[in-house]
Amino acid sequence: MRPSISQRVRSVIEIQSLTKRFGDTVVVDDISLTVDEGTISVFVGTSGAGKSTLLRMINRLIEPTSGRVLIDGQDTMAIPEDDLRHRIGYVIQGYGLFPHRTVSENIATVPRLLGWDKKRIAARVEELLDLFQLDSGEFARKYPHELSGGQQQRVGVARALAAKPALLLMDEPFGALDPVIRHKAQDDLLAIQRRLGTTIMLVTHDMDEAFHLGDKIAVMDQARLLQYATPAELLTRPAEEFVEKLVGTAERPFRLLALGKVREAVEPGAATGKPVSASATLREALSQLLWMGREKLPVVDADGTPLGRISIGGILAHGRQPA
Amino acid sequence: MSAGPILWRLAALVLLVVFITKPELFAPLFEPLTINNAPAIYNQGSLLSLTLAHLGTVFSAALASAIIAVTLGIFVTRPSGLEFLPLSRSLVNIGQTFPPIAVLAIAVPLVGFGEKPTLIALFLYGLLPIFENTLSGLTQVSPLTLEAAKGMGMSLRRRLMEVELPLALPVILAGIRLSVVISLGTATIGSTVAAKGLGEVIIAGLQSNNMAFILQGGLVVALLAVLTSDALMAVERFAARKLGQSPS
Numbered sequence: 271m272r273p274s275i276s277q278r279v280r281s282v283i284e285i286q287s288l289t290k291r292f293g294d295t296v297v298v299d300d301i302s303l304t305v306d307e308g309t310i311s312v313f314v315g316t317s318g319a320g321k322s323t324l325l326r327m328i329n330r331l332i333e334p335t336s337g338r339v340l341i342d343g344q345d346t347m348a349i350p351e352d353d354l355r356h357r358i359g360y361v362i363q364g365y366g367l368f369p370h371r372t373v374s375e376n377i378a379t380v381p382r383l384l385g386w387d388k389k390r391i392a393a394r395v396e397e398l399l400d401l402f403q404l405d406s407g408e409f410a411r412k413y414p415h416e417l418s419g420g421q422q423q424r425v426g427v428a429r430a431l432a433a434k435p436a437l438l439l440m441d442e443p444f445g446a447l448d449p450v451i452r453h454k455a456q457d458d459l460l461a462i463q464r465r466l467g468t469t470i471m472l473v474t475h476d477m478d479e480a481f482h483l484g485d486k487i488a489v490m491d492q493a494r495l496l497q498y499a500t501p502a503e504l505l506t507r508p509a510e511e512f513v514e515k516l517v518g519t520a521e522r523p524f525r526l527l528a529l530g531k532v533r534e535a536v537e538p539g540a541a542t543g544k545p546v547s548a549s550a551t552l553r554e555a556l557s558q559l560l561w562m563g564r565e566k567l568p569v570v571d572a573d574g575t576p577l578g579r580i581s582i583g584g585i586l587a588h589g590r591q592p593a
Numbered sequence: 594m595s596a597g598p599i600l601w602r603l604a605a606l607v608l609l610v611v612f613i614t615k616p617e618l619f620a621p622l623f624e625p626l627t628i629n630n631a632p633a634i635y636n637q638g639s640l641l642s643l644t645l646a647h648l649g650t651v652f653s654a655a656l657a658s659a660i661i662a663v664t665l666g667i668f669v670t671r672p673s674g675l676e677f678l679p680l681s682r683s684l685v686n687i688g689q690t691f692p693p694i695a696v697l698a699i700a701v702p703l704v705g706f707g708e709k710p711t712l713i714a715l716f717l718y719g720l721l722p723i724f725e726n727t728l729s730g731l732t733q734v735s736p737l738t739l740e741a742a743k744g745m746g747m748s749l750r751r752r753l754m755e756v757e758l759p760l761a762l763p764v765i766l767a768g769i770r771l772s773v774v775i776s777l778g779t780a781t782i783g784s785t786v787a788a789k790g791l792g793e794v795i796i797a798g799l800q801s802n803n804m805a806f807i808l809q810g811g812l813v814v815a816l817l818a819v820l821t822s823d824a825l826m827a828v829e830r831f832a833a834r835k836l837g838q839s840p841s
Contacts, residue, residue: 331744355746366741370759370836380745413835429745439744 282307283328283437283469288337290323297323299493300337305486310463310470311498312484314477314516319490321473325439328471329358341437356380359435359468363442365426367414373399373425374410380433398428401462420451427459431468440472444479456482477518481525489513502529506592523589528553530588532569532580541566541579548577556585602823609816613640616809623805633805635794644813646789650708651776654715659769662720666727666765667753681724689721693779697786711783711790718779719772726768730761763833770825777818781810 283305290298298320305311313321326332328339330351339346346354367376374395381391399406402424414422423443430438443459444452460483463470474480480487481501488498489512497509505526508514517525530552545568546555559567559582566581612619616634623633662685668674669681693714700710734757742752758765784792791810798806 329744331740352746352748355744360741360744362737362740362744364737366735366737366739366744368738368742368756369735379747383746383751415836 282340282342283471284338284340284343285324285328286338286340288324288327288339289335290320290327290332291335296493298327298334301490301495302337303488303495303498305469305471307469308467309485310460310472310483311486311488312480313471313473313488313490314475314480315490317475318492320493321490322441324490325441325471325473328437328439329355329360352383356384356433357435357437359430359433359438361426361430361438361440361443363445365422365446367422367425367429369414372411372413373404373417374406376414376425377429377432379429384433394432398432401465402428402458404428419447420455423447423451423455424458427462431462431466436469438468438470440470442474443472444474444476452479453482459483477516481528489516491516502526505529524553527551527556527585527589533577535580535584535588536569536578537581537584539566539579540576541568541581543567545570545574545576546580547572552585552588555580556582559585602820605816606820609813609820612809612816613644613813616640623809626804626808628802631801631803631805635797635806635809637797638793640794640809640813643789643791643793644817647777647780647791647814648817650711650783650788650790651715651773651780654712654780655719655769655773655776657712657716658719658772659723661716662723662768663727663765666724666731667758670728670731671749685720685724688717691717693718694782694785697782701786706787708783708788710786711780711788714783715776715780719776722771722775723765723768726764726771727761730764730768731757733764734760760836763829763836766825766829766832770822770829773825774818774822777814777821781814 285301285303288298288301289296301324313324315321323332327334328346330346368379377395377398378391381394386394395410396406399409404421404424409417409421414425417425423446427443444455447455456479472483484501486498487501487504489496489504491512497504497513499507504513504517505522508517528551531548532546532550532552532555533548535552536548543562543564546558548569548571555567559565566579569577569580571577620633627633665681665685669678696714696717697710700713704710704713738756738760739752742756747755780790781792781795783790784796791814794810795807798804798810
């Protein structure tokens with residue numbers, strides 16, 4: 271679980287035997303899982319695997335054929351649709367910003383629906399613009415078509431978070447961004463999620479994104495949930511061949527290294543050269559070692575205190591298949 | 594917009610206003626068109642009051658068309674009204690294909706001479722452009738935007754009033770403009786059934802073989818149409834600019 275500083279609004283999501291059929295086609299087949307509060311669960315799979323349908327059954331944009339969704343123990347079917355959706359943030363690919371409303375008005379949508387007073391809405395909009403590094407003087411009065419793709423994405427997420435929802439559903443939220451901005455946007459989302467402690471369920475077809483963001487990853491194929499596990503487990507103990515293939519056998523060790531931190535592989539001793547941060551991933555450390563042509567580099571923590579050294583051999587041991 | 598077109602429009606407006614308030618000033622211009630010392634300027638009523646009556650008829654008919662066509666357009670784009678779409682289309686199409694003069698012929702025995710048959714003819718004739726534009730305006734709203742609105746818990750009514758209609762507005766306005774401009778010209782036939790309007794001037798010209806009258810009536814109607822179209826287009830542009838769309 272991730273630490274949160276403020277706005278501790280969290281929620282456990284329990285999905286119980288959720289099924290959706292359209293005529294004879296089963297789109298989501300008897301899926302059960304629990305999303306822990308304050309974590310990010312990423313749903314991956316090929317297109318048509320049923321990920322989006324699953325997500326859209328959480329906020330009842332699609333009515334399940336059978337099964338239940340509980341939020342903090344409360345059955346979502348017992349909550350009026352619109353009330354439920356006021357409590358769940360929703361971000362889609364392309365964002366669907368209102369083209370006739372300014373950035374501020376877009377962000378204020380749900381608070382306005384909830385009937386917050388003007389002062390409170392204005393303060394919340396200001397707070398979110400600040401959180402998403404959008405200068406309010408510059409952006410508050412702009413219309414969506416005047417924004418870049420990355421800015422639109424941030425407004426889309428800010429709008430979804432406006433009424434402090436306990437749960438945020440994201441359907442390919444980075445799909446419309448070019449790769450350079452995408453990585454930055456993912457980092458920003460992670461940072462914001464850590465700060466707010468919001469529970470997030472995110473759908474993507476991008477494996478790198480899943481490993482980058484997910485506390486847990488749910489792999490789906492042909493309406494079924496194949497495996498729901500931590501990224502490390504998915505790599506070291508794939509439940510089925512499909513999972514193994516999706517994870518990518520060639521990239522497996524590097525993905526594993528990207529999950530580990532330098533802190534976990536620090537050895538005693540000294541080394542010379544440009545120090546590596548203890549909070550960097552092992553993959554980043556390996557990349558730095560290879561690039562600089564060194565066997566070892568010193569490790570320092572955030573305030574520069576030396577902690578020891580890291581070596582290629584030590585890192586490689588972490589990227590190995592567990593015995 | 595550059596200053597040129599604005600100046601032209603201003604000139605047209607001034608010309609129109611001067612002409613309908615003090616038509617006798619233009620008598621020398623129209624005299625060459627008359628024969629047998631016929632009057633050069635329409636003298637059987639004030640041009641100003643005829644123009645106002647003409648505009649009144651056109652705008653009341655357009656208002657009624659707009660209310661009915663937009664309401665119908667909204668209704669048949671809702672899930673519950675979807676099945677009425679083909680029927681509504683046919684009805685509105687009949688309104689457009691039925692010649693207004695034939696509507697007059699049918700309406701006069703029913704409602705008598707005067708304004709009423711003209712209003713009915715213009716109302717029916719004006720439905721189609723507004724209805725079709727309402728349909729295309731509402732259906733071209735991005736499904737993403739609607740999905741987001743629904744996902745945030747906006748009720749059906751709010752989605753319609755706060756998202757769909759504002760986004761469809763420029764296209765609906767274009768339909769209304771089209772309808773008004775067509776009606777401005779078509780309304781002249783109302784004078785055949787004794788409705789007050791600029792058609793009187795043209796018909797008087799035809800009856801007395803006075804080219805000057807025909808030209809005066811036509812000129813005033815044409816200027817009204819051009820200026821009204823311009824004004825409504827400016828409103829459309831304003832609405833479209835707010836949406837970040839380029840004016841059509």
